[in-house]
Amino acid sequence: MVEAADYQCDFENKWCPGCGNFGIVNAMKDALAALDLPAEKVLLVSGIGQAAKTPHFLKCNFFHGLHGRALAVATGAKIANHDISVLVNMGDGDCYGEGGNHFLAAIRRNIDITLLVHDNRVYGLTKGQASPTSDRGFVTRIQAEGARSDPMNPVALALSQGAGFVARGYCGSTDQLGDLIRQGLEYPGFSLIDILQVCVSFNHVNTYDWYRERAFDINENGHQPGDLQAAMKYAYPEGDRIPTGLIYRKETVPFTQRIRRLNAGPLLGQEYDRQRVQSLIRDA
Amino acid sequence: MVEAADYQCDFENKWCPGCGNFGIVNAMKDALAALDLPAEKVLLVSGIGQAAKTPHFLKCNFFHGLHGRALAVATGAKIANHDISVLVNMGDGDCYGEGGNHFLAAIRRNIDITLLVHDNRVYGLTKGQASPTSDRGFVTRIQAEGARSDPMNPVALALSQGAGFVARGYCGSTDQLGDLIRQGLEYPGFSLIDILQVCVSFNHVNTYDWYRERAFDINENGHQPGDLQAAMKYAYPEGDRIPTGLIYRKETVPFTQRIRRLNAGPLLGQEYDRQRVQSLIRDA
Amino acid sequence: MGIDVTVKIGGEAGQGIQTVGELLAQACHQSGLYLMAVNDFESRIRGGHSFMQLRISDRPIRAPDHRVHLLIALNEWTLQTHRSEVTQGGRVIFDSEAGGSDELILPVPVTKLARKAGGRIMANTVAAGACLSMLGAPVKTLEQVLRQRFGDKKAEVLENNLNAAKSGVEAVAGVPFDWAFQWPDRAPAGKLLSGARVLALGALAAQCRFAAFYPMSPATDVMVNLSEFEAQLPLVVEQAEGEIAAVNMVIGASFAGVRAMTATSGGGFALMSEGLGLAGITETPIVLINSQRPGPATGLPTRTAQADLRFMLHAAQDDFPRFILAPGSLEAAFETMVRAFELADKYQVPVIVTTDQYFNDSLAIVDKALELPEGIDRHIVGDADMDDPAAYKRFAFTDSGVSPRALPCSGKALVMASGNEHQEDGHISERISDRIGQMDKRQCKLEGMQKEVRVPETVYPDGRVLLVGWGSTSGMIRESVEMLRAWGVDAGAVCFTDIWPFPEAEVTEILDHCRRFYMVEQNATAQLGWLIRERTGRKFAQAVLKYDGRPFFPREIADKVKAYEEVS
Amino acid sequence: MGIDVTVKIGGEAGQGIQTVGELLAQACHQSGLYLMAVNDFESRIRGGHSFMQLRISDRPIRAPDHRVHLLIALNEWTLQTHRSEVTQGGRVIFDSEAGGSDELILPVPVTKLARKAGGRIMANTVAAGACLSMLGAPVKTLEQVLRQRFGDKKAEVLENNLNAAKSGVEAVAGVPFDWAFQWPDRAPAGKLLSGARVLALGALAAQCRFAAFYPMSPATDVMVNLSEFEAQLPLVVEQAEGEIAAVNMVIGASFAGVRAMTATSGGGFALMSEGLGLAGITETPIVLINSQRPGPATGLPTRTAQADLRFMLHAAQDDFPRFILAPGSLEAAFETMVRAFELADKYQVPVIVTTDQYFNDSLAIVDKALELPEGIDRHIVGDADMDDPAAYKRFAFTDSGVSPRALPCSGKALVMASGNEHQEDGHISERISDRIGQMDKRQCKLEGMQKEVRVPETVYPDGRVLLVGWGSTSGMIRESVEMLRAWGVDAGAVCFTDIWPFPEAEVTEILDHCRRFYMVEQNATAQLGWLIRERTGRKFAQAVLKYDGRPFFPREIADKVKAYEEVS
Numbered sequence A, B: 001m002v003e004a005a006d007y008q009c010d011f012e013n014k015w016c017p018g019c020g021n022f023g024i025v026n027a028m029k030d031a032l033a034a035l036d037l038p039a040e041k042v043l044l045v046s047g048i049g050q051a052a053k054t055p056h057f058l059k060c061n062f063f064h065g066l067h068g069r070a071l072a073v074a075t076g077a078k079i080a081n082h083d084i085s086v087l088v089n090m091g092d093g094d095c096y097g098e099g100g101n102h103f104l105a106a107i108r109r110n111i112d113i114t115l116l117v118h119d120n121r122v123y124g125l126t127k128g129q130a131s132p133t134s135d136r137g138f139v140t141r142i143q144a145e146g147a148r149s150d151p152m153n154p155v156a157l158a159l160s161q162g163a164g165f166v167a168r169g170y171c172g173s174t175d176q177l178g179d180l181i182r183q184g185l186e187y188p189g190f191s192l193i194d195i196l197q198v199c200v201s202f203n204h205v206n207t208y209d210w211y212r213e214r215a216f217d218i219n220e221n222g223h224q225p226g227d228l229q230a231a232m233k234y235a236y237p238e239g240d241r242i243p244t245g246l247i248y249r250k251e252t253v254p255f256t257q258r259i260r261r262l263n264a265g266p267l268l269g270q271e272y273d274r275q276r277v278q279s280l281i282r283d284a
Numbered sequence C, D: 001m002g003i004d005v006t007v008k009i010g011g012e013a014g015q016g017i018q019t020v021g022e023l024l025a026q027a028c029h030q031s032g033l034y035l036m037a038v039n040d041f042e043s044r045i046r047g048g049h050s051f052m053q054l055r056i057s058d059r060p061i062r063a064p065d066h067r068v069h070l071l072i073a074l075n076e077w078t079l080q081t082h083r084s085e086v087t088q089g090g091r092v093i094f095d096s097e098a099g100g101s102d103e104l105i106l107p108v109p110v111t112k113l114a115r116k117a118g119g120r121i122m123a124n125t126v127a128a129g130a131c132l133s134m135l136g137a138p139v140k141t142l143e144q145v146l147r148q149r150f151g152d153k154k155a156e157v158l159e160n161n162l163n164a165a166k167s168g169v170e171a172v173a174g175v176p177f178d179w180a181f182q183w184p185d186r187a188p189a190g191k192l193l194s195g196a197r198v199l200a201l202g203a204l205a206a207q208c209r210f211a212a213f214y215p216m217s218p219a220t221d222v223m224v225n226l227s228e229f230e231a232q233l234p235l236v237v238e239q240a241e242g243e244i245a246a247v248n249m250v251i252g253a254s255f256a257g258v259r260a261m262t263a264t265s266g267g268g269f270a271l272m273s274e275g276l277g278l279a280g281i282t283e284t285p286i287v288l289i290n291s292q293r294p295g296p297a298t299g300l301p302t303r304t305a306q307a308d309l310r311f312m313l314h315a316a317q318d319d320f321p322r323f324i325l326a327p328g329s330l331e332a333a334f335e336t337m338v339r340a341f342e343l344a345d346k347y348q349v350p351v352i353v354t355t356d357q358y359f360n361d362s363l364a365i366v367d368k369a370l371e372l373p374e375g376i377d378r379h380i381v382g383d384a385d386m387d388d389p390a391a392y393k394r395f396a397f398t399d400s401g402v403s404p405r406a407l408p409c410s411g412k413a414l415v416m417a418s419g420n421e422h423q424e425d426g427h428i429s430e431r432i433s434d435r436i437g438q439m440d441k442r443q444c445k446l447e448g449m450q451k452e453v454r455v456p457e458t459v460y461p462d463g464r465v466l467l468v469g470w471g472s473t474s475g476m477i478r479e480s481v482e483m484l485r486a487w488g489v490d491a492g493a494v495c496f497t498d499i500w501p502f503p504e505a506e507v508t509e510i511l512d513h514c515r516r517f518y519m520v521e522q523n524a525t526a527q528l529g530w531l532i533r534e535r536t537g538r539k540f541a542q543a544v545l546k547y548d549g550r551p552f553f554p555r556e557i558a559d560k561v562k563a564y565e566e567v568s
């Protein structure tokens, strides 16, 4: 039996006290334990930013790469060895800003990884610039007149492009979040969990109090994740209420199953027939 | 009075005979003439690809840049001089593949440019690989098992992110297309016109015949561009029918109006008060 | 002198120039001849002007010739542009119904004959027939090739093509041609391959299992060739959403344990440069082919250059070790790919293999058998190799700088990697000791790497003057040296394959033997020349540079060097 | 000897180290002293360990000192880590309620006093008060600074801070301190600015109207400083969706007619490299600041390095002209920015201005008035300057390589630009004559550009040994030379500001005067050293290299050179 504590890591944490990321790490551990997934079966991949430091704070295999590029790394790793569970931690700037194009491509590939976006609506590690999910008008040191772009809606985007598993979590609701992550890991295909994450140092608008007043659980309220139209509605906050939970889920064919060759097992493990290669080259 | 013929250019055209791009160029000329826009008022920006060669085939000011990056160049140019009309020509690979992230950002900025995507569902200039809009299963020389990713739906994406002007044109319906381009140019804000474009050399699936059977004009059929829900429905082909026309339009605040400074006129033309700068620097 | 004849076929893109070329090439190959076919085409799909230059010989050849013996002009433009290149006794077959042959031009109604044989599309076959007939080839040669090519099509197709070929042959029957030659009837020598295909085969031989790419000329064909084997081998070739994605996917796949590569050209390489550094600091083995074309930026997309050398050498912020290998022949390219994957794994570094459009798109005979390496060492450890897997440190300090590499999710040993500076176990660290330790660890691999580096190949190394180049131009340089020697210039050649780590001592020694050395490069600034100066202090006398996007002819190199020699 | 005292304030990120440092710096500045404040912090927002090192003097200073005279330890870690740096007669103020002062350590209950004065947050002010009091500063100095800083806040805030300061002052009242000094009461010398701010002011002075960026340490602060002026001037600063977008926006804005720039660091620069080539081939003037930090890849994000020199020089495929300028002081940086925009416009090329984290994040006194250039020449033509605007050719061949530049949409002249190779009017072309013509046109600008290049600054150019460096380390190198001379080594310094085009002749001459030269660089391979070898054939004797992410101290340079000298 894998326990959450097995993922306990004694490397010094580098986040601010009170940061919403702590809740996310706990939820991840819970989910991994719930699925009885040992570290040997799990690969964490991340970009660059506060969110992207996450893998350092769990005891696991990980690859902490470049700002914006985690999904590409994760895709390569998953294709190479599709027997392992691949979890990706990215910030909102990381995933929807620098990495926006890979986000689109991951949805289209339906690559079987679980993407956790620590969506704090701000660039944390670089000290508080507006992010793609910051509201228009969000004031920062460098956006004195407020952010000029409209915010991206990642949930709506994913739904519009046919994503099969789309959820919105909240760092303050660890149980719900842990359960969403578990479901995401179980889902065969690309799963997006956009996580409302509080940044106590740079986002003084979207605080714990702010979310507490707004976030509500749609599944508890009877939402059926198979209902695309309702999902599209829940993609957008309604007035002051922010829907959280599993917004949409449908059956899909994950990417590695779309590659005929991989039906024979993970690429890494497949036998390489020297004779066959030699004769193919001879006849080429 | 500006006439379409004013944009006639004697630089040798480099497209294949029968290419859908010819219809697009004609529609562009018609639209520019309809708006009485002289070349002095228009800047064409493009990426790299067959579509991106378009500016060479009109007599106009242009910047033919890098694969995928036209929207960024156009944004910079528009901010520098928002008095001019900026038209962008990109291919589907160009805009939704390499340039996908800039496409997202352009929608969020609502930058006042008109984007024409020559969507031939294939990489033309590089000889026929699958593009982001190719159907899954689309067979090419390098995708022998067929494209593995699901196609992107740019219209749905734009709508999901709050774009204010979203249209789908067809290279074979030049009048309709010309009118859409005209409306796009008139629209204050970002306008997307995804153009179903036939590539006679590399796409033998989505041909003139194929489109002729499927494309239909939703505006003729009574669709009101203000209706977001209907628009979302029209974003997706319904069975074998592909909706074309002005799918959605709403009032928005274009990007350059969101920058307080630019209310005083184009950046390029504003006076630079030497005294003031000197004293600002002295006091800094 | 044996056979040495060049045929040039020119026309519009879409007219099937390449098909004519391929038919001729196959015919030559079947007859046991050697050949080299160089492609010249514009960045468009139809129209414009393109041609293929096919050099035929009874000995191996490694360079195109500037002289044209037989020009096949499928349009007026070709005739006008290239007629002056036709050498003494040469002829032009010109697609025309006008008639009126003269000493040079022989009008043949190619298109008309094709239509008669079943359709315009057969024009290529008509042209090939006429051409082979002029060259004195036995009719059966082309027949054989057509049977191979169209054997599995409808019977009618083959029939029509055979007729088309015959009508081409007949159209020039009895026309005298000085350069016709006696066709051998030997078994084919080696294999007829393009550079792109050889690179792909080399990757296969090295057990490459994953390749990601974004289409970009002239690199795409490497991937096209590789993808052909996807169904038959444990191999996945994935088209990425851009070059940045491609290189990061390759890093991910390699980190997870399979040999992985990408291929691109200038602009794509630029986009990959951040990823190159990531492979550097995470010590992830990757192989990256950069097939060069002229820039800056989009430049001339379908043409050739050797102008990214310094960029490849210095791409990405800060210092880290890498290999740069530039094969000079098809045979070398196959082996270079095998070496590239081996070196990447052994030193846990990125390896750049660089070629160019001329190299990738040209066809030639590979004379050496393409043999798989004896065995492949992945240089990987597992739990069983460790005293205590729980204590495994991916970036442990070692004397060689190379740390034992375990794969993630392959045992109890946790594999942790970061693009930030890190401590031995892979966790990020800003400690001075970790920083210096890891930098030194990475940099000190260069010592071992230096020993792997091959000395440039030389011919006539004792020559008074040496011609120095790198990569694909090796063939032209060698042939130009022969010309120079024939003209009485005591010349030799130095052709670099391994460029980085730089073979300092060896190159210094070679260069110290000559009176003067000349750089021969397809760029505007003699990039290798300055690198030689940097690393050896030795300075080239002059540089023969070509940067118009077209490959060198041996003769133009020889001419320039001779001119320089005359004034020096 | 005059005043030369270093205060080091250390604690956790988020404790307000920078605030203490700024208060002290302002106090010194107000009193007419000179200073330099260097920031050292980790890539995190709270916790960990960071410090600011403030050197105070009555003469201009341009480098940090390795000796610490007064250490303010806001936590135990600081005390343990830095106590050994405290020099003879120095003291440590340690935030502790424990009491028990000894010769070195003076416990002061900083946090407790702050709480008393109104809150923990005031700890910075308490510390500043204690520190200034130890140094012998008149009380009114800090009072003044606090009034300036909090004058427009609520009265209570100012009140509390004044009380906090007072309690700090009182806490150390009467404590003897060897390094206390007589505070002058002079008018402030120059202006107190950070490197990032000076770069921004320089851009303003050059009439930069558009800047696009993607946040990246240590470049972000340039943009933060620039954006401050957005409301007051015709200036737009836009956060882009990534570095690729940033550089392309800048190209678009510049093409459309305004002066435009971006600022980034290593990884971002890598992503911009394709765009750099686009600026190159389209001859669009852009200014790009690359503020370096250690790599490879993400490396050490908040630390300093000079390790991208060769990358900047060779970034992007194929050859094209560019400038690389590396200012060595704040004054130079202001002027360099003005020059950068001027040179970009004049030669229609990209100009890279390079600094580093040490440079951007340090505060110092700028002694020279920051004056706007007399006038600004945009080197732009309009219809009125042309005989026939309809015949305008953006890329017309000229002797200088610079073609008259018109702006698009500014008249009848059509401006057409392409990242593909092109003919004179800007339309794409694959013709050999256009290719060679345009390449030669671009490359021949280097002749004019070469004349703009400034010779490296030298001190004691006749020294037997020369220390050679570039950019931000100029201050440390100069000071180390003084030390060496004081120790009897006949040393001089050569500090490069303009690196490319390379001042070949001048550097050769300078270097030929000395017996030996040593490179002093913040990278692992002596990047400038090898460039010097490449361009002059002269080779450095040894290199003093530091690549741990921390800036040089003059003393460590001097020590190493002395050691080399002793064995040579």
Ligand SMILES: Cc1ncc(C[n+]2csc(CCOP(=O)(O)OP(=O)(O)O)c2C)c(N)n1
Residues within 6 Å of the ligand: A048, A049, A050, A051, A052, A066, A067, A090, A091, A092, A093, A094, A095, A118, A120, A122, A123, A124, A125, A126, A131, D214, D215, D216, D217, D243, D267, D268, D271, D298
């Ligand atoms: C190519 C590149 N550009 C910029 C950066 C600088 N950078 C580091 S983290 C970050 C953004 C952080 O924001 P986000 O992704 O939202 O993560 P958070 O810190 O908020 O969790 C940026 C821009 C970088 N490391 N690499």
Ligand SMILES: Cc1ncc(C[n+]2csc(CCOP(=O)(O)OP(=O)(O)O)c2C)c(N)n1
Residues within 6 Å of the ligand: B048, B049, B050, B051, B052, B066, B067, B090, B091, B092, B093, B094, B095, B118, B120, B122, B123, B124, B125, B126, B131, C214, C215, C216, C217, C243, C267, C268, C271, C298
């Ligand atoms: C950075 C970079 N990557 C790749 C290429 C090669 N390339 C040129 S055009 C093109 C795609 C063409 O497809 P699309 O954008 O759909 O335009 P089309 O030719 O179909 O109109 C590609 C990949 C390039 N020029 N630059």
Ligand code: SF4
Residues within 6 Å of the ligand: A014, A015, A016, A018, A019, A020, A021, A050, A051, A120, A124, A125, A198, A199, A200, A201, A202, D045, D046
């Ligand atoms: S800056 Fe914000 S996101 Fe980063 S660790 Fe601190 S609270 Fe968390």
Ligand code: SF4
Residues within 6 Å of the ligand: B014, B015, B016, B018, B019, B020, B021, B050, B051, B120, B124, B125, B198, B199, B200, B201, B202, C045, C046
């Ligand atoms: S390849 Fe296709 S898109 Fe390109 S010009 Fe030809 S038909 Fe048009």
Ligand SMILES: [Mg+2]
Residues within 6 Å of the ligand: A091, A092, A093, A118, A119, A120, A121, A122, A123, A124, A131
């Ligand atoms: Mg964030």
Ligand SMILES: [Mg+2]
Residues within 6 Å of the ligand: B091, B092, B093, B118, B119, B120, B121, B122, B123, B124, B131
């Ligand atoms: Mg296309």
